[in-house]
Amino acid sequence: MTSRVRRTVLPGGLRVITEQLAGVRSASIGVWVGVGSRDETATLHGCSHFLEHLLFKGTSERSALDISIALDAVGGEFNAFTAKEYTCFHARVLDDDLDLAVDVLGDMITSSLLTPEDVEAERDVILDEIAMHDDDPDDVVHNLFAEQAYGPAAPLGRPIAGTVGSIEALTRAQVARFYQRHYRPANMVVAAAGNLEHAQVVKMVRSAFGRRGWLTGDEPPVAPRRGAKRVRVHPGVIEATRPFEQVNLVLGMEGVHRNDDRRFALGVLNTALGGGTSSRLFQEVRERRGLAYSVFSFASHHADSGLVGVSVGCLPNKLDEVLAVVRTELSRVAAHGISEEELVRGKGQLRGGLVLGLEDSGSRMSRIGKAELVHDELLGIDAVMDRIGSVTLDEVQSVAKQVFGKPEILAVVGPS
Template sequence: MDVKVTTLKNGLRVISDPMPSLETAAVGVWVDTGARHESAAENGISHVLEHMAFKGTKNRSALEIAEAIEAVGGHLNAYTSRDQTAYFARVLKDDVPLAVDLLGDILQNSTFDEAELKREKEVIVQEIGQTQDTPDDIIFDHLQETAYPEQPLGRSILGTSAQVRGFDREMIAHYMKSRYLAPKMVLSGSGAIDHAALVELAEKAFGDFASAGATDMESAIYKGGEYREERDLEQIHYALSVPGASYSDDDFYTAQILAGLLGGGMSSRLFQELRERRGLCYSVFCFSSSFADTGVFTVYAGTGEEQISELSNVLGDELLRSTEDILEVEIERAKAQHKASLLMGLESPASRSEAHARQLLIYGNVLSSAEIVEKIDAVTVEGTKRFARALFSGINPTVAALGPLKNLDSFDHIAARFN
């Protein structure tokens, strides 16, 4: 892996990962700020800012931005998470300078035109409405809010319709100026990339970014509890979380392997027991979400009104069984799945550029694929059982459920299994 990192004078880091056989490149900017960096009054502003970055700059209109990238067959996109915001492009190798110039333009010169802002806020309100109408999507917002109540980490990334409509140009511009700081940003390129050329482009496009401003982040405190909402649905959407592993936790990879073992595929325990043997659900899966200072381990299933009680009890049985009964063959299968996913991702320049940027922001350095594979291979049966016991013993779980819930056991009954 010929990855190179250069830090500009203002603190912005440039990382390149050349893939000589490719004719295309992925290049993007990852900013170490997201929904959890917002105050209660700002909730949703990171996402609004992400949208507005494409709505016109001092140099280009919104249409000109779209035309510039599409005229060369490329595409430009962005996303907001709780920890980070990303802006990225995929282009042919000769168009990397254009991509970097566009990224620099939208992140330094956005005008936040009032007419554009008014329209885009209504677009985001529609996005919020669509999410509210998608139960297997909104269930995770409710779960997160219940796990971390009245905290930035527990709030929706999208915010509320009322808050979004209340943001004005000055609020968004101030938030961007105070949070989009060079030391908190990484320009990452993979594919047909030359490091020296990328650094030169970065200095021109991002050299004027400020190096000091607001960098505080409220620490997260897991609480747990229950969210129930009766809805006239054909299915109950049921999710359960417990405190998990942060990015820096020694058990970060153990958490990933346990999630795969329990609910990572058709051979996983939950899929086999809940769907294949008992026919209690169509969809069931498990995942581990990590943040800078905390993490959550989550199971989701969609089931019928008559099946929910049995499903929640069998699910609890399977989670508790993992504290004592894990086979070597299961661990090896989960590790093989995780390594295959990692190595397949390395074939995509977009996946590589994102992975390297996130690692640089989270850890301050980039792990090679060999180092990650070594950490995955180090996960053991005993270590996984020990971690499962830490997850599922003596804790207050978080439960969220949407749908016809009259047959769902009480929260006290569900929680008692883990105490």
């Protein structure tokens, strides 16, 4: 799939980045906003996610139903998500309907009404969503893991959606101020990929986002987020009792931040350790011992911190044995690294997953949008493949020793 990436900065600092793809008839657009749950004070906990919901509720030009109908009528896909360091609103449509998708998103982003009635109605929806997450053992245990790692008072340690108490306390005025402070051109990237022309997309964005003089001023684009210092990670154990059939656990340690050069070696290591059915953990925990149905490892990265860990769900009477096996495997990796065969397999799986994951316009849009917002550079796909391919056994062993030799963070959720 041949492609071409281009970038334009509009007045006010709004960045437009596109990737023209040959041989497709779809187009995807995303508005990436440089604000997430870690930007909230304790009194604003959950505000980013609350605002994400509210921007679908209507503008002076479109009601909430109008917004839904506009994309449904052309068979488009339309959604949004909030993360700890950014928020994204995205749509995927036929290439002929890209202008419509851009206009709807521009209207939502620049002209949301945030009416008191909508705030109250959506408050109940979010409380239902929090209850739903509290019934999901995987969500509960990963939230607990973050809470132990960063502390319950730290933004990175709090759940993205907020808590019942924080959502009930948020006022319309607080949400509106948050909207005005963070949803400004310089803090956003509009990314699009598919069968498109860059100049036409820029024209669409200029029109859709220029409502009521929104694209004014000469503020430069906000630079990628950088932490002044590493965020402290706290080892320890945290537990919660829930009436689940299984015990879910996450055992992990401090990892690396997203711009750390070791992230490629860690990616290969993570894949070999618990990234698929041939991985060490899957083979040892599930295939050989039958201790769990689901087991995988992960690595998460933020601007100034990162975590690595192993997630397992098992029967309560298997918990001690599962923990013993996982700890043994992590100790072995820390002491001896991985084998040459695992290195080759890990690289192949990582490279294949990268390429196969970029076979549609939506994933291409996400790649360029996120890179523009949170990184200093957009590495080409070939460059990323080369970086993965150049990882050596020594590099993997070094990062394994550095990471898996650190003190443990353990979160456990299950029946009493």
